[in-house]
Amino acid sequence: MTDEQNLGFDTKLIHAGASPDPATGARQVPIYQTTSYVFRDADHAAALFNLQEVGYIYSRLTNPTVAALQARMAALEGGAGAVCCSSGHAAQILALFPLMRPGCNVVSANRLYGGTVTQFSQTFKRFGWEARFVDTDDLDAVEAAIDENTRAIFCESIANPGGYVTDIPALAAIADRAGIPLIVDNTTATPYLCRPIEQGATLVVHSMTKYLTGNGTVTGGVLIDSGTFDWSASDKFPSLSAPEPAYHGLKFHETFGAMAFTFHGIAIGLRDLGMTLNPQAAHYTLMGIETLSLRMQRHCENAVKVASWLEQDPRVAYVTYAGLPSSPYYERAKRICPKGASSLFTFSLKAGYEACIKLIDNVEIFSHVANLGDTRSLIIHSASTTHRQLTEAQQIAAGAAPDVVRLSIGIEDADDLIADLDQALTKAGA
Incomplete structure (x- = not known):
């Protein structure tokens, strides 16, 4: 097929990440309802576990139905890669997990979905993280809230519940000056109405439960990485720039470049946090996205x-x-x-x-x-x-x-x- 990045948005809705199944010719993405996958041989298995080869190991990490949805969401948002997970709240944890350490903080909009405010203000404390809530219409207040321990700015493109619209380029400029990523929850706008990455966002999250699926049948979340942030420019993000002990000293950013955050989200985030999207939910979401x-x-x-x-x-x-x-x-x-x-x-x-x-x-x-x-x-x-x-x-x-x-x-x-x-x-x- 033509390079997906050159396709129109409406064509991507239907075709991105999907092609006829090579084994059966099935035109719709099949539901791969399986926990695990047979390795070709011992060397193949070792290469997969060492992140030397991309493939399927176990459906907590990767699944063909989910992979099709990830590719589609990356194409729709204009990102380098995407990681699907079990809910929008899971996507927020997945986005912040590689960035934060005990003692670190995130500067967050105060106009957010109530569950997100609770997650940020209460649950994050158990991780030793701090959320600093500010009015993102007050750009001076946003800048003043940032210090040496700030690791991200977080906002919603269109805030739930009031429908307030965030000035994404203005926040992106502040994040760039501070050397930190801007994370935008694009759930309410969807990539049809708003493209945060084109406006300067580093990471985009969605509750796919909402407009993307569109029919109230399944829960799901997704994290999309722009692939443009230099995770090695400072020592703020060791999960991505420093050697990873679990993979024999592999450095995610050095090894995977623009796909570093995506690979970390799967190889570390899904592996250890276990917030997996099931393949049937991915299938429903793929069908919903088509319209x-x-x-x-x-x-x-x-x-x-x-x-x-x-x-x-x-x-x-x-x-x-x-x-x-x-x-x-x-x-x-x-x-x-x-x-x-x-x-x-x-x-x-x-x-x-x-x-x-x-x-x-x-x-x-x-x-x-x-x-x-x-x-x-x-x-x-x-x-x-x-x-x-x-x-x-x-x-x-x-x-x-x-x-x-x-x-x-x-x-x-x-x-x-x-x-x-x-x-x-x-x-x-x-």
């Missing part, structure tokens, strides 16, 4: 219609959708996400917390679930669910105040979605 462009177009169109209606409703205090001209992120969204601002946003009810709860209890088409990016429209009250573990101050900072409802707009008929919200708002007011 990503079509779905994202409809998601964005519907979101504009629903958000515009909500903004005009007298029962609504404000709407956070960056696709509205009234949004302070509108101009930035056109620059960072030129094809649309995705379909995740929040709105505040003037009647407060209790009205939010009544609204959710009375919707009929919207599904009340803790997910986003489904073909179905979804609704949730973040303060009492996904952001429940946070203090009220943290909830407000994250865009999940008690009087706020989060919507993930699906691909149904937009007029039906508006009618559903209207009747539920009426009942909430009553």
Whole structure:
């Protein structure tokens, strides 16, 4: 086939990483439901375990179905390589694991998915890592938070739950000056709407559970490496630049170059952390990705219609959708996400917390679930669910105040979605 990097985005959605199965001619990527693989001989096995040859050993590390998905995601994001894993949270650990040591810190946006805030602020402490939360719109504050122990900057391209858009090139410039990578969670935008690597990001992570799969059937995560960072430029990243004892002193960056982070993610990360993506989940995700462009177009169109209606409703205090001209992120969204601002946003009810709860209890088409990016429209009250573990101050900072409802707009008929919200708002007011 033509070099995949030269193919158009929509062609990559269907063909990147996949070709007819050489044994059977199967056109769709088969589900290789196997734990292990037969070696040709003893020398072949030794070469695989020594990282001298690329191949399949054990499905905790590598699997042909998962490998096809990894190749597709690397192509879609414009990266050198990718590592799939069991969830978006697993992808975040996989991204930071080679970079961090006890005593190190990551400077993180304070507008994040509530589970990520909890992971960063609580669980990371058990590793001896520190997360420093800052408002990434305040670039001086970001720069001031960085010190000699900072190993990365972390943000979301479009922040969950409020749909706030991050100035990725500005953060990338700060990361470059500090000699550290910028990690961007691109879950809400997807590579159809935003290409963080082209805007300066070093690493990109996704919860593939969301828009990439698109149908709420499986969980999965992926880490994509740009392949452009010089891991040997300083002594900050010994996992990648220094000899690795488990592989007889092999230096990942010296040996694998642009693929160093990807090989480390598999050979060390998946080997020891075990956050494996199962092949059936990879298969579902591959099928979902095939229609990503079509779905994202409809998601964005519907979101504009629903958000515009909500903004005009007298029962609504404000709407956070960056696709509205009234949004302070509108101009930035056109620059960072030129094809649309995705379909995740929040709105505040003037009647407060209790009205939010009544609204959710009375919707009929919207599904009340803790997910986003489904073909179905979804609704949730973040303060009492996904952001429940946070203090009220943290909830407000994250865009999940008690009087706020989060919507993930699906691909149904937009007029039906508006009618559903209207009747539920009426009942909430009553």
